[in-house]
Amino acid sequence: MASSIELDRFYNEEVEFPPWLLASHIDTAEREVRTLLAGMRSIQRENIDPSIQYDIVRTGSSYEGLKVKGEMELDFMIVLFHSEFKFIPMTSDYSGYLKIKAEQQQPQFQFHAAKRWGSSSPSHSFEYDFTNNGYLIPSQIYQWFQSLADRAVNENRSKFVKKFVGNFPARTLILNISPGVEICVDLVPAICIGRDLFVVAKPLKTSSDPYLWRLSFSVFERNILRQLPNSCHLKALKILKYLREHDTRLEETSQFASGICSYHLKTASLHLLAQRPDTPEGLHERLHQLMDFLLDGMQRRELNHFFMGNPSSLARDVQVPSSITHRERRLNLFGGEFVNESTLSQARERLVRIKRSLPAVIQQHYDAGANSCNIF
Template sequence: MFRTTMQSGIFKVFLVVITGIVNHPLLFPKDNATLPATDEHLLEKMREHEENLRIQQLQLEQLMTNVESQEEEPRTDIEAWDFWSALSMAIFLLIEIWRQDFQDGNGQEQGKEEDDLHCLGNSWQGVSLPNKTMLAIFYDQYIRGATHDAARTREFVEGFADDLLEALRSVCNRDADMEVEDSVCVGSMYENWRVNKPLVCDLIVPFAPPEPYQFKCQPWVTEQSIFPGYGTIQVYGPDDEAAGCVCGKTKLGEDMLCLLHSQDTKRNVDGELDLLCSKNSNYLSTNRVMKWFQTSVTKAWSKISHKYEFDLTFSHLNAPGALRVKFKSGKVISFNITPVVQYEDSDLYLISHFPNTPEIQAESSNVHWILSFAVYERRFLKEMAKYLPENSCHLSCLQIMTFLYSKQCHISGPSGLTTYHLKTVLLHLLLSRPSSDWSVVMLEERLRDMFKSLEKCLLEKKLNHFMVGNAKLPNFVNLPESFHLAEPLNLFRSFVLNRDLYQKTMTMFYEMLKNARVLINEYSVHIPATGGNKSSL
């Protein structure tokens, strides 16, 4: 009986050892195909297994105590027990030593993506920017030279746009067609950081239906939304019910059109009119609105073209009002005028297309409109300038980054990074750093901060929208509360979903860093080396 008990004890020792080895997370991870993503998770998992083994060891010791309380065992059994106990301890020690080696060495393998990120994160070490003197020369010689006629360009575009919109209203049926309001100036040209030529002005034109109809905007701004950062626009009738085509419900005059129809008074072969709404729905279609607006602009220009001695054409047809003015002298001025719908009584607009990045619209359906915070962003920059030092360097930093970005795009092609992302990084930094840090003499340091901040966001695949869900947003911005209190909106969400796009963007970013010094030197007046210190990123 005593021998049977001892054999049972030895069997349990074997069982504990084998269980410990099989269940060890590092030896047999087949039940956990992927290791924990972080060191903390990995260590926590190990601690749990060690605690389980310690409990099992205590149970064995209690078993041994019970056995020893019985009659004395033969010498051979004791020697056998000592042998197996020593073997068990040796196995436990080997597991522990192997675990320590795993922690200190290369055992902490991560997924392929994490390995790539660590490599990328170290590749900028040693990259340097030109010193303060060279940056100042580059800004004076190139940036200022490239934007010297910006004021005259803005003045011309604003005057011509007003005339064009007035002509557009005159060709519309005021009782049945869309009501077009005055244009609103937005974007880099009016925020004074546009660098790339041609100097393109961006204007948005709010439009609304005639009474008693109305638009109801339904913005979606959360990460959980199907299209975060987008919204839909429904058409409602006089009874606050979703309006489809009312032609069959109301007796209209012979020359009067339903508000959902285009301004074209000619019926097609089937006797139907083109709708501004998406087919079989009461949601405004971005594509149909674009065609309506292009048709309206064409008619408006034909009415006033005799007053001007230049040609007006569409730059490209995948944006509503991407226009190009060409003078007889050969000079060309481009500008974008885009129809938008105002969200309630605010300065937030739903825009049909972003003219400079039309591919963004292709990612969504034609009933989803892009949320534009352009008016709030311009207001923020204007108000912040009152608190910054005279001739502050914040816009200079953005201009230099935009210059480097555009040149790199010409070399390596487009990626998932846009100038709007660069602007968003600056807006966040303006709130996170004291106003005194933006003195003109701090250009070098702040430019380095912007690159580092952008790199951090890229590595984390997270860049929060500046307006949506930003608790630090100043009160003077006056953003609608629902957006101020919303969950943050990640502008780098596409990188999480598209690994190829992410890798291409990271490669482009680090190439931009490496080429920064060469590009700035090429576009600057050459001066002898001053011996100034280089600024490492």
């Protein structure tokens, strides 16, 4: 059984991404993204294209205090608006997804452009290019964003930009900042629908509805987790996240690595934090509590979204709208529309083995890390 002292050593030596290096990478990436967005703004079609907000919204593990050693990835939401249209959230039949109505604030004449991106039609407007039946189309927004980003990269060459790849719904900027060191920056088009509440152009794979935008609670999650620096709760989550992300080094076909995502771990951790906010347990106890919570949820095939239908004190502290926390229907992240039952079962079996043999698993990661070439 791995003690809290042994786990703390493992965390410090193998899990934690060096803070000084993380800060340096973040500074480089943010500078490059701002340059890219300035280039995109300079080639936009006036009055037709959505406008790009100057402030980028920082999300993901690097800003939540959850970054672990491994590939360097950053996530930014790029917020869009239009001076002539209000973007109004509308309910949908799918939990966690909304439609966005584009309502013109004042009647305007038809704007014209010589050439639409990817089209030779001579006449365009915001409504013509980006909406249908008054609803904002996420796929159209993404295609426009992708095209505009490609042009801006080609016209504003940077010594760090290696390539720009499309990975719907994000546009991933690959920065090569030194030999063998890459930063992957995901840029996701987003619409702000309330204080710290956004929808992003991420489709629901089980629906053919082309107007669905996914709710994003990234800012709320970041604000909760940033209140827990160096806590056993945060360390336990990062250790389990590291074990999942690197499990294919130990078991090539691990469903714990491929079938379960870091968002599942984070959601479970938030539920556990809400249940046990002030308990004095050490790192060993916290890690095993987190694994037990996940194993129980996998067994029952139930992991409810932390905010939707859950009026917890943590949600109130970061001011999640009551329309979200008091909704009748909750969203089960272990439901069949998100995780295949067989995949979930195999992931659970693997996590059971990790928990039972944790000291041996940790030693295997030490050995694997020593045998791999890395910059740490």
